[in-house]
Amino acid sequence: MLRRAPGHGRGASAVLVVHAALPPLGREPVGNRAEADETPRVGFAVPKAVGGSVVRNRVRRQLRALSAERIGAWPRGSRVVIRALAPAAMTSSADLGVELDRAAATAFRRAGRVAG
Secondary structure (H helix, E strand, O other): OOOOOOOEEEEEOOOEEEEEEOOOOOOOOEOOEOHHHOOOEEEEEOOHHHOOHHHHHHHHHHHHHHHHHHHHHOOOOOEEEEEEOHHHHHOOHHHHHHHHHHHHHHHHHHHOOOOO
């Protein structure tokens, strides 16, 4: 989904790693819509290091809800992968939100555009 190329950035914290890829400016339309007009797409990676299946699914649900609240502020057409690290299992939802904001801001800045 994400390649090392212009328009790719990574932001990390002690709890999360966020990878972001932005569409090239002036991209040709794909089908009936330009990729830059699409809602950002988000994927999640929650490895076994985070915990058992119940814990991983809880963390994934928290991240899904937190990203849904923030997706409107992210650049249109972007592709985002949120990878949880082991400490995410013991982190509150509020703290996950703070870590997500921090890591996403860094990822988008490194990808070349500020979120929002």
